[in-house]
Every structure is written in structure tokens, then in C-alpha cells.
Amino acid sequence: MLQVSYIRDNREQVLDRLAVKNFKQPELVDEIIALDDKRRSTQTSMDNVSAEANAAAKQIGELMRAGKKAEAEEIKAKTGAWKEDIKKFGDLLAATEEELYQKIVLLPNLPHSSVPKGLTPEENEVVLENGAKPELPANALPHWELAAKYNLIDFELGVKITGAGFPVYKNKGAKLQRALINYFIDEAEKAGYSEVSVPLMVNKDSGFGTGQLPDKEGQMYFVTEDELYLIPTAEVPVTNIYRDVILKADELPVKNCGHTPCFRREAGSYGAHVRGLNRLHQFDKVEIVQVVHPDKSYETLEQMSAHVQGLLKNLGLPYRVLRLCGGDMGFASALTYDMETWSAAQQRWLEVSSVSNFETFQSNRLKLRFRNSEGKTQLAHTLNGSALALPRIVATLLENNQTEKGIKIPEVLVPYTKFEWID
């Protein structure tokens, strides 16, 4: 959620930036400014009447104590009108605030100046590519066939137990998952992140705090009986640790990492591109989250990007980094890098990580602040990134590392898997 005061003071810039995100309703900006004017004048009116009424109430108390009952009654007679006014202004204020809120939550975050204009994923900017794409033999298999061949993942069994998109990992497939999770967590801790293990269901306030609500309501599984959402990413519970928190300046940066399953309804996604591990309703992910001083957030974003790239390099996966264009970015993000690995058997790039700076968009909703050098509270910046999401990493590893002998496990993972080959 953007800050009204910022919109008010930077109208032109807000409109320019929203245009980069292809925002369709620029007139909302002026409506918001007008509502804010109304809100402020209403509050001033109400405050003035309240001040009068408060003063009168105090006076009545003093007169009563002094035994001047008649005078007290005289003032009492006037309070009726004030009460009506306070009620009237109060209702108007509440209605105006509500209307303002309903509009302001429709505004996406403003993109950073480096974000390219564009509508579709094709217009994302390729920042860099790293690693050679492997040449596979002609009889190379896509990961879903490898998974069957080596008895690693049973998609059909998942359908029986739950439904499509809920695979069952078996044998070395299950162990590979666990190895990757542990490896990612260990690397994050080496980079200074402290591990948290968080709830997999969150309440509405948390969903709003990180911006999944109201924007992506339909993408989350909802437990109606208890009004809880299954998390679509660890970002939600981990970032919400800091909801309604005022941090001391020296507590920044906050660095947390955590592994969770993630649940996504992915309503409307079908077809060849979602085969196998390409798109699931439940998958595992290690997430890194930071809360930082606003001056440091872009520097931090680069560090987080470098961390993710380090993992990919260590795993020996060819990857590229994209700077998402305005049209492809998330609602809450100011700048997002996507990391994609090259899936050699499918001959396509697969997104395995997304690293974003939300600036104050989340912290404004979360009321996540820190005390700055002047002793004032100020909104912190939040960032997060996948480091990494498992299924597509598994897919790429299986495909790219297939040989006649079997599938070679990357060296860094062997201490975790305790085996070198899937054969």
C-alpha cells in the first residue's frame, strides 16, 4: 500500500511510475488526493468540536464540585448539539477513510526507475546469463519421464491421494528434496540469515500485511471453518513476524530464512507447460527475507540476487537473471529479479527464484517501522526472495545431469544426499 502523504506530495511522479506498470486507472490518484483532503478537513472539524465538548465536560465537573449546580446545568444543555456534530463528523470521517482505503489498496507499488516499460514476459530485460547450456544426447528425457524411470516421483499416486499437482516423492527423489532443503538453509545461514520455522496457515491480517489480500485471494487455499489461509510462500508468515513492530535502528538489517511447503491453487493453469514439476499446487521452498534501512534496500537486493546466483552456480545449473518489466512485475514489488534455469530436455527457461524489493509497500500495511537517527518512527523496507524453490531445481537437475550411467548429483549436494548417482 502506498502512503497517501507521498501520493499527495508527488502526484506527477506517481502517475509517471504507475504508467510504467501499465496501470489502467490513473484517475484513481486524483480521487485519492481529493478523498484525503476531505478526510483531513473532516478530522479538523471533528477535533475542534471534540475539544470544545471536552473543555465543557471538564468545566461541568469543576462546577459540580464547587456546588454550582445551576451553572453546570446551563452548560450541559449545550452538549447535545456537540454530540450530534461529533457523531456526524465521526461517521463521515470513518466513511471517508474507508473509501480512501478501498481506493488506495488498488494502487500497485511504484516501480523503481530501472524497471523497463513493457507488458509481457518477453519484454523482461535479460541482465545476465551464466553457465553453458548442456548438450544432451538425442534420447534425453524430460524430468517427468526420468522421475518415472528411476522411481523418484509418483504423480499418479499424488492424484489418488489428493489431486493433480500434489506429487509423491519417493526413494532418492525424496532424499534429493531433503538434501536441497538442508543445503539451501545451510547456505542461507552462512550468509547471515537466521532460520525460522513458521506456521503454514495464516490469518487474514497476515494475508493483508504482505499484500496477498485482497489482490490474490483466489490463489490461496482457504480453510473456511477457521478462516485461515494456507501460505502461498513463507514470505507471508516470516514477514508478518514484524507486523506492528518498531525496530531499533541497530536491529537492522533483519535477516531470516525458512523452509516451508507452499500451497497455490493456480486456478486456470493447464496444459503442456505445467507438466511434471513445472507447476504444482504444493511445493517446497526456502525463502530469504530481509527488513532493512531504506537507504540500503537496493544494495541488499543485489546481495540477495548474488546469493541466489551463488546457489545456482554451485549446483552447476546454467541460469539467467531477468529484470522484470512493469507489466510482468508483482503488485507489491518495486523491483524484481527473476532467476531462471535452463531446462535442457524441455529446451526452455524455468523460473526458480524471484527476488524483490518492496520498499515501504508491505511495511506500510504491516506498520513495520524503525526508529531513525532523529528518534522518529519510519517505515522500513522489506525484501524477499526464493533461495530456492525446489521443484524446478529438481526438474533441471534431473534433465541436465542425465547420462548413460544415470543422473549425476552435483558435488555440493553429495554430503547431503549421501549418494553420487541416481541410477
Next chain:
RNA sequence: GGUGAGGUGCCUGAGAGGCCGAAAGGAUCAGUUUGCUAAACUGACGUACGGGAAACUGUACCGAGGGUUCGAAUCCCUCCCUCACCGCCA
């Protein structure tokens, strides 16, 4: 699920219609003193919104929402949550 007790500031905890944005202690910060550390003393110390260049100032907030009253942390109603015990149970 049943029964009981509670929700007050960073924490503990008083306050039971006006003198309360809220005692006291602790924590924290600044200063004084002490050779250092510790201690002692002095002072500061909630958040949000509005007005103001600022100093400052108005309003709201004692779990949430309503109500009674000239006036509510305090009384009434509804809801939420926490804790304890019992039941059930990984």
C-alpha cells in the same frame, strides 16, 4: 469441547466515573558522581492522525466493536484472544 481467571505502555503492575495518556518498579537512553566495572543520584522515555516553518498544539487510543453519561481504562452489552484446570490427543 467443559469450567474458571484474565487482557492497561518495552516488561511487571496499580487505577474501580472527572484531578488519568494513565501510579510505582524494572528495562532503555542522556547527564552527574565514583580511578575502571558495578552502584548511587538527576532527567528523558507510547503510538497514530490533524494544525503549525518551528516551538508547540488539538484529537483518538487502556483487547475489538457498540451503549449509558455533560464526562468512561473504570459501568452495561456483544465479540475476540490469552492463561489455568479437566476431557481428548500427535
